[in-house]
Amino acid sequence: MSSPPIWRLAPGQRLVHRCHDGECVLFNDLTGDTHLLGQDVLDVLGALRDMPRTAAGLAQDAGAALDPEWCAELDELLADLAALDLIAPDLIAPGLIEPLPGTQPC
Amino acid sequence: MLTVASLGERELRARLRGPGLRLQTGPFVTCVHSPLAPLAATLGTMYGDYPVLEEGALADFHVRLSGSTGLRRFLRPQVHFHYDGMAPFQPLPLDQAFPMFEWAMNWCVSSQANSWLVIHAAVIEKDGLAAILPAPPGSGKSTLCAALVNRGWRLLSDELTLVRLDDGKIDPLPRPVSLKNASIGIIRDYAPAAAFTRPVADTVKGTVAHMRASSDSVARAGQAAAPAWIVFPKWQAGAAAELTPVPQARAHMRLAENAFNYSLLGETGFHTVARLVDEVRTFDFHYSVLDDAIAVFERLLAERA
Numbered sequence: 001m002s003s004p005p006i007w008r009l010a011p012g013q014r015l016v017h018r019c020h021d022g023e024c025v026l027f028n029d030l031t032g033d034t035h036l037l038g039q040d041v042l043d044v045l046g047a048l049r050d051m052p053r054t055a056a057g058l059a060q061d062a063g064a065a066l067d068p069e070w071c072a073e074l075d076e077l078l079a080d081l082a083a084l085d086l087i088a089p090d091l092i093a094p095g096l097i098e099p100l101p102g103t104q105p106c
Numbered sequence: 107m108l109t110v111a112s113l114g115e116r117e118l119r120a121r122l123r124g125p126g127l128r129l130q131t132g133p134f135v136t137c138v139h140s141p142l143a144p145l146a147a148t149l150g151t152m153y154g155d156y157p158v159l160e161e162g163a164l165a166d167f168h169v170r171l172s173g174s175t176g177l178r179r180f181l182r183p184q185v186h187f188h189y190d191g192m193a194p195f196q197p198l199p200l201d202q203a204f205p206m207f208e209w210a211m212n213w214c215v216s217s218q219a220n221s222w223l224v225i226h227a228a229v230i231e232k233d234g235l236a237a238i239l240p241a242p243p244g245s246g247k248s249t250l251c252a253a254l255v256n257r258g259w260r261l262l263s264d265e266l267t268l269v270r271l272d273d274g275k276i277d278p279l280p281r282p283v284s285l286k287n288a289s290i291g292i293i294r295d296y297a298p299a300a301a302f303t304r305p306v307a308d309t310v311k312g313t314v315a316h317m318r319a320s321s322d323s324v325a326r327a328g329q330a331a332a333p334a335w336i337v338f339p340k341w342q343a344g345a346a347a348e349l350t351p352v353p354q355a356r357a358h359m360r361l362a363e364n365a366f367n368y369s370l371l372g373e374t375g376f377h378t379v380a381r382l383v384d385e386v387r388t389f390d391f392h393y394s395v396l397d398d399a400i401a402v403f404e405r406l407l408a409e410r411a
Contacts, residue, residue: 036355
């Protein structure tokens with residue numbers, strides 16, 4: 001069974017953004033696109049910039065590790081962010097960052 | 107100051123046929139070549155107040171509008187547009203020479219002027235404050251713009267809003283206002299003192315006519331304005347004139363969609379739009395009656411005062 005991917009902010013992304021009333025615009029340094037995101041999504045990106053982690057780690061940070069519906073949405077979100085080149089699986093140090101104790105896989 | 111009108115008809119035609127007419131519109135100088143007498147006459151009428159630079163002055167754009175050669179001169183003659191020797195567009199029927207000139211001038215700016223963020227939007231000003239009206243064709247943008255500039259607002263541009271990259275101010279580019287189809291009659295009735303070109307039918311945009319920019323707007327083409335509002339207009343039959351706030355992040359995305367060079371400018375484009383959105387109030391605007399629409403703009407202005 002393969003390990004869940006450890007996500008991090010894509011190299012080169014600086015999260016240049018502007019937020020207004022819970023909605024944010026984000027400049028994608030890699031594609032030149034601008035994305036309209038919720039503040040919560042920007043928070044996810046900020047968390048992955050601060051520390052690469054698995055979906056389970058993110059879920060635990062959000063206090064939702066045991067909510068399967070939330071975890072499924074998070075997996076979908078991470079896939080979408082990866083498709084936009086905003087995040088990438090951490091290929092440099094797989095296995096070095098262990099899921100936090102007690103974390104359930106998403 | 108030398109202007110198109112002060113050249114006189116003969117000299118205007120001589121320059122167009124010979125060394126080129128160096129025509130200043132806003133921050134740009136265009137060197138125009140054309141042997142077409144009807145185009146010269148319309149240029150003389152619609153651009154009479156505009157500054158002309160002397161021969162040899164540097165020009166930002168070099169354009170040529172010429173007629174057909176060979177049998178085409180007699181059989182459905184056409185007008186051809188050349189930019190720096192290239193022909194970026196298909197020729198059009200000869201009676202569309204002036205609309206083609208206007209579209210070509212827009213193309214020059216929208217495709218080349220990357221020292222500004224160029225937004226596909228009308229922009230007008232009063233008391234130093236500019237309202238930007240971005241909208242797709244058919245939304246009533248030009249009709250609303252034409253009405254406003256005939257009721258005391260200054261025309262900065264009917265089509266291309268030039269946002270400075272360094273300080274976010276709007277540089278004017280006043281040129282004739284393009285009106286289409288039913289809008290032509292509406293504005294003729296609304297502003298009977300304004301000057302219009304003869305309507306040209308069967309263009310790709312339907313019937314088009316151009317309304318001359320006021321002398322005041324041309325004379326003040328060097329006076330930048332501070333953006334105060336972004337209003338996305340939409341004419342809708344029977345609609346009351348009503349503003350609806352647009353959330354700022356969404357306004358950012360819509361402005362980006364309406365800008366010709368947002369992506370090309372990269373992060374600079376992002377910051378320019380972000381600053382613009384920070385500095386203005388943003389609205390959707392539905393209207394059906396021009397006087398009611400103008401009253402709404404006056405109210406916006408009064409609120410700022």
